[in-house]
Amino acid sequence: MLPLSYLREHTEKIKEGLAKRNFPHPELVDKLLETDQKRRSLQSQLDETLSKSNQLAKEIGILFKSGQDEKASVLKSKTAELKSTGKVLQEQLQNLEVALLSIRTQIPNIPDESVPSGNSENDNEEVFSAGSIPNLKENALPHWELAAQYDLIDFDLGSKITGAGFPVYKGKGAKLQRALIQYFLDKNTAAGYTEFQVPHLVNEDSGFGTGQLPDKEGQMYHIPEDGLYLIPTAEVPLTNLLRNQLLEAKDLPICMTGYTPCFRREAGSYGANVRGLNRLHQFDKVEIVRFEEPQNSRAALDQMVDHVKSILEELELPYRILKLCGGDLGFTAALTFDFEVYSTAQKRWLEISSISTFKSFQSERLQLRYKDRNGKKQAVHTLNGSSLALPRVIAGLLENHQTPDGIKLPKVLVPYTGFEIIN
């Protein structure tokens, strides 16, 4: 959510930013300003009315105390009108506030200046690539066939007990999952992130705080009976840990990491894109989240990118980093770097991590602020990224490290798995 004061003062900048992401409803900005203007004038009227009633109430109180009941009764009759206008104004104000919030939540974040313009993923800018794409034989297998061949993952069993998109991991497949989670958490905590274990269900306020609600309601599994949502990412519970807080400058930065399963309905997905581990309803992910002072948030983003790079290098996977263009940027993000691992058998790139800065966009929703060194209250900048999402890491490992003898694991994982090869 964009701060209203910023919106008032930098309207043109905001419109330019929205144009960069091809936001289809630029007229919402003017509508928002107009509604805000109305709200403020209504607020002044209401405050004035309440001020008068408060004054009268005080006088009545004093009169009653001094026994001048008759005078008090006269004043009492005067309050009726104030009261009814106050009520009307209050109702109008409430309606306007609802309208204002509804418009505000429809306007996405403004892209960072460095974000390239573009309409789709084809316009993303490759900023880095590493690792050589292995020259596999013609008969290189996609990960779902390898998973079946080595009995690592059973998609049919998952369908049987739950449904499509809920795989069952077995034997070395299950062990590999556990090893990766442990390895990622160790890497993250070694880099200064504090580990958290958080609930996998969150309430509506949390969904709103990080921006999943109200717009992406259909993407989350919902338990109406209890008013709870299954988390689509650990970003939601982790970031919301600091909802409604006023921090001190000395508290920052705050760096968190956490492993959780992630649940996504992925309505509307189909075809080869959802084959095997490519897209699931439940998957495991280790997330990193940071809270930063605004002047440090850009450097923090680069640190996060470097951190994930070091993981992919240890995993010996061919990858590239893309800077997302305006048209491909998520609703809440100001700047995003996507990591993609090359799927040798599928001959395409798979998104494996997404690292974003939200600047103050989430904090505005979360009501998360801090007092800077001058004692001035400011919005905290939030950032997050996957470090890392398991299914596509596994897809990448299986496909890129397949040999005639089996899947050779990178050295860094062996202490965690207890085996070097899957055969």
Next chain:
RNA sequence: AGAGAGGUGGCCGAGUGGUCGAAGGCGCACGCCUGGAAAGUGUGUAUUCCGUUAUCGCGGAAUCGAGGGUUCGAAUCCCUUCCUCUCUGCCA
């Protein structure tokens, strides 16, 4: 799940209809005192919104878990809801 008790400022805690945004204490900040510190002592110490202002500030409104109601007036009374604690039940 049933019965009872309770949720007040950074923390503890008083306050059951009238200048209460809230006594008192602790903590914290600044000053005095001191060679320095402790002790002592003085002052200050919530957030949000609106208006005004170059700035400090000033004026108004709201907030005592949350939302509604009664009343001229609510931290205080009533209703709903969330959370915490105690007992009973159930259970990994």
